[in-house]
Amino acid sequence: MNDWVKATVVGKHQWAEGLFSLQFEAPVADHVAGQYIKVALDIEGERVGRPYSLVNAPGEHPLEIYFNEIPSGPLTPPLSALNPGDSLWLTSTASGIFTLETVKPAKTLWLLATGTALGVYLSILRTEDPWKRFERVVLVHGVRQASDLAYGETLDAIAKQHEGRFTFIPLVSRETREGSLCGRVTDLLNDGQLEGLVGESIDPENSHVMLCGNSAMIKDAKQILEARGLARHRRHEPGQYTTEQYH
Ligand SMILES: Cc1cc2nc3c(=O)[nH]c(=O)nc-3n(C[C@H](O)[C@H](O)[C@H](O)COP(=O)(O)OP(=O)(O)OC[C@H]3O[C@@H](n4cnc5c(N)ncnc54)[C@H](O)[C@@H]3O)c2cc1C
Known part of the structure; x- marks a missing residue:
């Protein structure tokens, strides 16, 4: 109850x-x-x-x-x-294990969101945790329309506070918009464009990846990450990616 x-x-x-x-x-x-x-x-x-x-x-x-x-x-x-x-x-209490609590520190934390899944990362990025455990944080926000890109001021403030350590990549899939890449999160992950942009590769030694949003993105991203040697992170079985599915 x-x-x-x-x-x-x-x-x-x-x-x-x-x-x-x-x-x-x-x-x-x-x-x-x-x-x-x-x-x-x-x-x-x-x-x-x-x-x-x-x-x-x-x-x-x-x-x-x-x-x-x-x-x-x-x-x-x-x-x-x-x-x-x-x-x-x-x-009266919050639940869930989509947190950094048991995640091992690494070089780069990749946060991949579709739609309203951006919100969960704002909570994480507003704490000291990611900045203590990772040298760099990359946030990718995939939306359909440019008008769905929200929380711009909050993201600017995070970038200012952690200058040189935070990269925000907005991605619009159904229209072109100046300053945003066009496409789906998993397409850019699959063809290496994302890593090319960031200048780093996603690999088990240097990365932890969090995936949050719709089931199709999570399913496809998991396959791509596993093909690169990353394993699902579990509390008692550390791995390099974590997921939370909204729908
Ligand atoms: C752990 C967890 C955390 C969640 N956190 C958030 C959150 O922070 N923000 C948020 O917007 N949603 C979040 N969701 C989804 C949310 O709980 C609801 O399912 C959603 O808001 C729709 O509620 P509803 O009662 O109107 O319709 P529902 O009866 O829940 O869903 C109706 C249909 O819409 C689909 N659907 C649900 N959410 C979406 C969506 N965002 N876009 C497109 N289709 C959708 C469902 O798969 C279903 O087919 C979360 C889900 C889970 C499991």
Whole structure:
């Protein structure tokens, strides 16, 4: 049984059509960067909850999630209609093992995201952890339309704070946009373009790769990484890549 606590919406931002961040205050225990919380609304007499990664750093308030509206989904249409002052439910503790806790330090941390999976990496990048364990961090954000590239100011601030150690690569798959590469994350990974851009190869000795987002990206990226000798990281069986599938 979930232990639900009441939360109040204190902030809302719409990045593009159907693309939102919501901020709330709630008595929720501190999370580990990379974890998710369950968010719920009572809809037609039933509590409908879904997991969402926390975007804020541990200990930072308000709590924040970043999500896109799925018109046919039960939760996201009413969730995106909430406004400051409205209430919702959250689980009182966060869960999940998509964290750096048991990951071995290496030269470069590669963070690959599709869509709203960017959010989980913002929480991780706002902690000291990746900067203590890795010399360099590369974040690749794949979206369909350029208008879905969000959190630009936050990314600029991270780049400024960690000058020379952070590389952000926006990737747009369905249109061309100045300053962004065109294509899918796995295509650029497969043909070596990504590594060419960064000037480093992804290999088991020097890399840890985190994959978060849709199932097709994760499935294809896993195959490419395993062909290069990387293994899935498990708590008791260290490897070089970790995954979290949103849908
Ligand atoms: C561990 C975990 C963490 C998650 N964190 C986030 C997060 O931080 N932000 C976020 O936006 N989503 C996240 N999700 C997905 C989220 O829990 C919901 O599934 C999603 O928001 C849709 O909810 P819904 O109730 O409207 O529709 P659902 O009934 O959950 O899904 C309806 C359909 O839409 C598909 N779908 C779900 N999410 C997406 C999507 N983003 N884009 C396209 N199709 C989708 C589902 O596969 C399903 O076919 C996470 C999922 C998991 C398992």
